[in-house]
Amino acid sequence: MNDPRMFNTEAYFRYYNPVLSNESYFKYWRVCAAMGPVFLAAFIICWGVLGSNIPPIPADFTADQLAQHFRTNYNEVRAGMSGAMLFGCLYLPWTLAIYKVMQLINRNENDIVSTLQMWGGGLTVVPLVTSSVFWLTGSYRPDELDPKTLQMLYDQGWLLIDMFYFITTIPMVCIGVAGLTDQRAKPLFPRWACWYSIWAGLSFLFELLMPFFKSGLFARQGWLNFWVEFVVWFAYILIITFFTMKAIPRLAKEREEMLGRA
Amino acid sequence: MEHSTAPTIGASRDQRDLVSGILVFIIADLIVFGMLFTGFMVDRSKELAVYNQSANTLDYHLGLLNLLILVTSGLCVVFAVTAAREGRLTALRNWILAAFVIGAGFGVSKAIEYGDKFAHDIGMHTNPFYMYYFALTGAHFLHFLGGMGALAFIWFYSLRHAGAPDFRGKIEAVGLYWHMVDLLWILIFPLLYVLGLQWQPCP
Numbered sequence: 505m506n507d508p509r510m511f512n513t514e515a516y517f518r519y520y521n522p523v524l525s526n527e528s529y530f531k532y533w534r535v536c537a538a539m540g541p542v543f544l545a546a547f548i549i550c551w552g553v554l555g556s557n558i559p560p561i562p563a564d565f566t567a568d569q570l571a572q573h574f575r576t577n578y579n580e581v582r583a584g585m586s587g588a589m590l591f592g593c594l595y596l597p598w599t600l601a602i603y604k605v606m607q608l609i610n611r612n613e614n615d616i617v618s619t620l621q622m623w624g625g626g627l628t629v630v631p632l633v634t635s636s637v638f639w640l641t642g643s644y645r646p647d648e649l650d651p652k653t654l655q656m657l658y659d660q661g662w663l664l665i666d667m668f669y670f671i672t673t674i675p676m677v678c679i680g681v682a683g684l685t686d687q688r689a690k691p692l693f694p695r696w697a698c699w700y701s702i703w704a705g706l707s708f709l710f711e712l713l714m715p716f717f718k719s720g721l722f723a724r725q726g727w728l729n730f731w732v733e734f735v736v737w738f739a740y741i742l743i744i745t746f747f748t749m750k751a752i753p754r755l756a757k758e759r760e761e762m763l764g765r766a
Numbered sequence: 767m768e769h770s771t772a773p774t775i776g777a778s779r780d781q782r783d784l785v786s787g788i789l790v791f792i793i794a795d796l797i798v799f800g801m802l803f804t805g806f807m808v809d810r811s812k813e814l815a816v817y818n819q820s821a822n823t824l825d826y827h828l829g830l831l832n833l834l835i836l837v838t839s840g841l842c843v844v845f846a847v848t849a850a851r852e853g854r855l856t857a858l859r860n861w862i863l864a865a866f867v868i869g870a871g872f873g874v875s876k877a878i879e880y881g882d883k884f885a886h887d888i889g890m891h892t893n894p895f896y897m898y899y900f901a902l903t904g905a906h907f908l909h910f911l912g913g914m915g916a917l918a919f920i921w922f923y924s925l926r927h928a929g930a931p932d933f934r935g936k937i938e939a940v941g942l943y944w945h946m947v948d949l950l951w952i953l954i955f956p957l958l959y960v961l962g963l964q965w966q967p968c969p
């Protein structure tokens with residue numbers, strides 16, 4: 505209690521609804537955190553498998569080849585994109601759970617980084633959902649649209665979801681930076697997970713080259729810009745969910761001890 | 767490794783935490799670069815003549831100069847870390863400054879090299895070799911800029927926070943990162959500049 509920073513810690517918890525029981529205080533946190541893997545599984549099935557985006561239709565396919573895809577698989581794409589737009593929104597509650605944990609990583613830091621994470625993660629929903637609309641539009645009247653329009657819609661979807669990567673980089677870097685300020689002997693987010701998060705976010709910079717190529721490793725279907733980058737992103741979701749889940753009971757215990765002592 | 771079991775806010779972190787953390791960043795980076803190197807070798811085997819012909823248009827003198835610059839700069843960082851371990855603050859700052867100034871030479875050299883390529887209308891789309899050339903050296907250059915920023919940060923940080931408990935962890939983490947930038951160039955140089963080189967006899 506002699507350490508003024510320790511006093512701030514307790515004051516923080518008292519400021520945040522000391523009348524609430526621990527159960528009420530942490531209610532919904534786990535549910536929100538669990539939305540990460542739910543999003544991931546649903547997105548892979550809907551957007552990836554049904555929507556024919558895992559792997560993507562190659563950028564060097566002709567307009568006729570692409571039109572053939574929409575005209576043959578329109579029902580799968582409609583179902584897939586409808587699901588992607590539904591489950592894509594789960595990225596938001598997942599981001600909120602991380603935000604709540606981040607606010608308690610280091611009570612002596614301000615909340616700029618955690619707030620930025622919340623905004624960046626929340627806005628990640630935009631490219632996920634908006635790009636799905638383009639593919640959905642292509643599957644809506646595939647026989648009435650000409651092949652070049654269908655090609656344009658498919659291209660536009662991919663250009664949006666790939667090139668809006670930086671809105672996802674921001675929360676990834678923020679989680680890493682905030683996690684590294686943790687002064688606990690055993691940090692909520694281990695150092696390796698923080699550095700992985702920072703690295704993964706920055707690795708998306710390879711997407712800068714995506715619009716310049718229709719084949720090869722940098723194209724949307726390329727081994728680097730598709731397979732590596734998407735696996736890196738999916739792994740990030742699982743890793744951060746795991747440590748967010750593990751952090752919640754630890755924070756609940758910390759709060760209980762501090763309120764009990766106050 | 768001893769850790770405090772107290773609620774720990776304000777407690778000093780073990781410096782090895784920082785080092786082991788940055789190692790994850792470095793390993794992940796090396797894996798991706800390793801994949802790029804493998805991709806280069808596989809694609810090269812399909813169009814050997816194009817790759818060798820293009821490799822011969824690169825100035826290996828500049829590539830070698832870059833290698834010497836980065837290794838020398840890396841050596842300065844080794845001396846800086848040693849100085850930090852021995853508590854010699856002035857020597858630490860001087861070695862970091864030396865590493866930065868020598869390292870800046872790499873930026874100048876790359877500017878000359880890129881300028882020459884652009885002047886000859888050579889870009890990523892010229893052929894597959896140049897796609898790899900610009901991708902590998904460009905990605906490396908971004909890492910170089912990050913490293914220069916880290917060196918500048920640690921120099922300024924040492925002015926006020928050299929006594930901070932995590933200072934040694936920070937400088938060792940920066941040192942490790944800077945060595946990774948060296949290491950990548952040590953691999954990029956033979957792959958791009960030397961592998962396809964056909965030595966011309968001296969006149």
